[in-house]
Amino acid sequence: MQHTIEDLIKRINVMHEKAIELHRVRNQYSELSDKTYDKQYCRILVEDIQSLALGIAMDKEGDDVKTEMDKWKYTQKQEVDEPVQERYYEWMGRKLREVR
8 A cells, every 4th residue: 555544544534525515515405496406516526536535446556554653653662762661561560469
């Protein structure tokens, strides 16, 4: 996958927002009124949603699932030194014994 999971979430959120807008425009007028919905604008919204969906479907390059969290995890791992980790494990051991 070329894009990160976070990019995928953003694209899906945009698709969701466009679908809600499409629903609002399509159902804007009741059957009792003489007005009709904006078919051209609805068609544009549908094409936008389809285009975003196609972009997600065609994102097949590579076999890694990327995430922006990789950068965060890497920097966090570098910042934690072994003595701090050992003290944490000792502290957790004491807490677990207290609970028992």
